[in-house]
Amino acid sequence: MHPILKLLVQRIALSLLLLLAASAMIFIGTQILPGDVAQSILGQSATPESLANLRAELGLNEPALTRYFDWLFGALQGDLGTALTNGRDIADSLGVRLKNTMFLAFWAALISVPLAIFLGLLAVRYQNRWPDKLISAVTLTSISIPEFLIGYVLMYFISVKLGWFTSVSTIYDGMSLGEKLSAIALPVTVLTLVVLAHMMRMTRAAILNVMQSAYIETAELKGLSMFNIIRKHAFPNAIAPIVNVVMLNLAYLVVGVVVVEVVFVYPGMGQYLVDHVAKRDVPVVQACGLIFAAVYIGLNMVADIVSILANPRLRHPK
Amino acid sequence: MSDAMLKVRDLKIGATVYPPSGKPHDIEIVHGVSFDLEKGKVLGLIGESGAGKSTIGLSAMAYGRGGVKITGGEVWVNGQDILKHGIRDLRRLRGADVTYVSQSAAASFNPAKKIMEQVTEAAILQGKFSRKEAEARAVRLFDKLGLPNPETIGNRYPHQVSGGQLQRCMTALALCPEPDLVVFDEPTTALDVTTQIDVLMAIKAAIRDTGVAALYITHDLAVVAQVSDDIMVLRMGETVEYGTVDQIINNPQEEYTQALVSVRSIDHEEKQPTPDPVLSVNHVTARYRGTNFDVLRNISVDLHEGQTLAVVGESGSGKSTLARVITGLLPPSDGDINFAGRTLSPALEQRSKEDLRELQMIYQMADTAMNPRQTVGTIIGRPLEFYFGMRGAEKRKRIKELLEEIEMADGFIDRYPAELSGGQKQRVCIARALAAKPKMIICDEVTSALDPLVADGILKLLLNLQKIENVAYLFITHDLATVRAIADSIAVMYQGKVVRYGTKSEVLSPPFDDYTDLLLSSVPEMKLGWLEEVIAHRKMESAGN
Secondary structure (H helix, E strand, O other): OOHHHHHHHHHHHHHHHHHHHHHHHHHHHHHOOOOOHHHHHHOOOOOHHHHHHHHHHHOOOOOHHHHHHHHHHHHHOOOOOEOOOOOOEHHHHHHHHHHHHHHHHHHHHHHHHHHHHHHHHHHHHOOOOHHHHHHHHHHHHHHHOOHHHHHHHHHHHHHHHOOOOOOOOOOOOOOOHHHHHHHHHHHHHHHHHHHHHHHHHHHHHHHHHHHOOHHHHHHHHOOOOHHHHHHHHHHHHHHHHHHHHHHHHHHHHHHOOHHHHHHOOOOOHHHHHHHHHHOOOHHHHHHHHHHHHHHHHHHHHHHHHHHHHHOHHHHOOO | OOOOOEEEEEEEEEEEEOOOOOOOEEEEEEEEEEEEEOOOOEEEEEOOOOOOHHHHHHHOOOOOOOOEEEEEEEEEEOOEEHHHOOHHHHHHHEOOOEEEEOOOHHHHOOOOOOHHHHHHHHHHHOOOOOHHHHHHHHHHHHHHOOOOOOOOHHHOOHHHOOHHHHHHHHHHHHHOOOOOEEEEEOOOOOOOHHHHHHHHHHHHHHHHHHOOEEEEEEOOHHHHHHHOOEEEEEEOOEEEEEEEHHHHHHOOOOHHHHHHHOOOOOOOOOOOOOOOOOEEEEEEEEOOOOOOOOOEEEEEEEEOOOOEEEEEOOOOOOHHHHHHHHHOOOOOOEEEEEEOOEEOOOOHHHOOHHHHHHEEEEOOOOOOOOOOOOOHHHHHHHHHHHHHOOOHHHHHHHHHHHHHHOOOOHHHHHOOHHHOOHHHHHHHHHHHHHHOOOOEEEEEOOOOOOOHHHHHHHHHHHHHHHHHHOOEEEEEEOOHHHHHHHOOEEEEEEOOEEEEEEEHHHHOOOOOOHHHHHHHHHOOOOOOOHHHHHHHHHHHHHHHO
16 A cells, blocks of 8 residues: 555544544533433423423433434434424534535635735745735734624624625525625625634745745755745745644634624524523534534644645655 | 956955844955856865855855855956846846755755756756756756666656765756856765765766866865865965865965865874773664664674774664664664673663763764753763762862863853854763763764864864773764774674674775775775776776676
8 A cells, every 4th residue: 555545544544533532522521511401491390200201202311321322323324313492403403504604614715715825925025024014913913803893893894884795694595696795795804814814924934934945045046036936946845834724724714703603693503502502402512512523623634634645755755 | 357257356255143142243254265267177165164165155156145245356257247236137147157066965955846847947947948958958967977767867756866866966957057157065075985986976077078167165175186176275264275186285385275185193003902891782683663674783893991993884874773772772672782791771761870871972963962051061060960969169170170171271161052163062062971980982973063173183182081081982983084093993884784893903904895895995085086096996896897
């Protein structure tokens, strides 16, 4: 077997193992929470008999391990159970929410990733001169301001004062793509501002690190222009660290956008999770946790795979 | 202007320095150097580190490394003063008219791109050749430089070829755009001697066949004597002596040049082995974890009290691994090690404090072997505290004694490593090893990173200390001149085995085994025409076989 294939298989197996561990943690975490699901559904006035009936119905009398495996195998087959609060199938409601979150994350990533890398390259090209300092100052400022504040400020100026975009980003089926994009313009802007600095700084640092190498001097002594040196010789060797931080930020765009979703009343996963945590709807919380964990682990796995593939020593062994 | 293709007049180069204490300031590192180089000729620039030879070489491309700036003088290339060029004109010059071969091809090739792409890049970009022409030319150069599979080697990545091959690829890279001038900056310094000789021959033939002019920068006078027409000896940014190769080698005028020519003046009388050695390595075999081949195979050597055993071999021969096994860093898979009459436990963790004290080590890179935030006093004082529990005035007195032994003044006690020269740093490391009062010191390439004259001083010091302290040295080196200077016995290692072992006079006297013969005959000698002689001799031998 090609050694790189072995590495990739190992890395993927590790991810699956991690996901399994994460599922166990999520299950244990929800189990040790105080309180009783049956009690919280039926409320204070429940009779002991109705409580016992409900427990039996929900399978709460089974041993924890049995319940864990039931839940896990269910999840593997796409059955995430039913929500306690409204009795709906979780997979169905979650599917819609997940699609919305992915939609928002996709557009935010489509703008922020190329922009961050471009700004990073620009900062390297004009290192320690005013464009570099300006880029750093602006991106660091935007990451330092809490995202809800940026959200409300944008909302005030752009939707209230200028009226360009709506302040409520609710989207639903039947909207055209243009309408949807117009609706999410503001949250996408906020998310871009939030993730930009991290990726831009990492791009800058990774490329500057490579720029110290002797082969960059070789390129300079070949008479290459600064732009060509960065593009042809520095960037290909800086891909691994850049992809790593890009993936971390993509993961954040999926799992960390609760605040932005709430601010803009966007019907995504984050809001769904927060709603059900408040109502102590354990199966929903478990399902959300599992999906967030899968996204995080999956994206980091992609980052590692890209790093492995980007390494010529691994790709072309002796 | 005359017909010299490179004319340098009164070149002055400055740099900004950042001392550990004090403000950054500008200093001049090259103080008015002038020379001429005609088409098809080779000028050797020789000197110790800090002599400014690389800096001068790069000025032929109007390039300054880091904070280095050309502050005055003229550099005429093909009748144009390139110091008056703007960056656009310079880019047109670099990689087209003047090209550069660096010391470490391994670092100077982009690891992510194929060799062919990098070799032809400048020629294509500068519009000298089309891609097809450039690639055909590269293949011809690969062939001329004696690279295996010249048709396909360009499709490989840099890590897929050996160090010596990559250095030849770098030469092809420099010659591909048909330049008028090539700057060779220590192109064979990082190579093993047996590899160096092939690369030297290839470079020399390529220079002759292409009729290109070359600046050849090196610290090794014996090497430069083989390839140059003229030699300029530099010291601290000034010309010491400038003449034909014949005059510099056979009739040096200046004292400094004479010292360079006659370096390695150490006269060391070989001591005879004693009945019970301080260290005996018995049938040691070792491999690194996770690998499936033995890096050491059945090694047996003895080291006698107060004597020096030189372990000599090329990179990958296993000589440093032997040191790791003796120190306990790598437990052997077979065999044992006797030291001072007892068997050492294989692993470091099980060794007693006494074992640790009696067996000290000095490393190649003195820089990285010291904590940069500790003073010399703290560094030398540490083993005094650790092994002998010394404190306060007693410790300080002992540190001063040790400083005296390594011929350094008391004043250094409060200095930091960054304030010392390379030779001084290595001396401090020697003092630190001696502080433990060891029976034996492992010296791992301790002079390899130093200039010849400085290295000479260190070797003399080590021999002198051996007389006073009666300490034994296991001296690991790839440099046969060093071996000749200090060894009592020698072990020649090749591919994890000891191929020749005995007293110095035995090992260095014929009849030789094949490898030792190759090794000994590859060491450049300070005489004109040596390279041709060796090559002719080898051709004759292989024809005879």
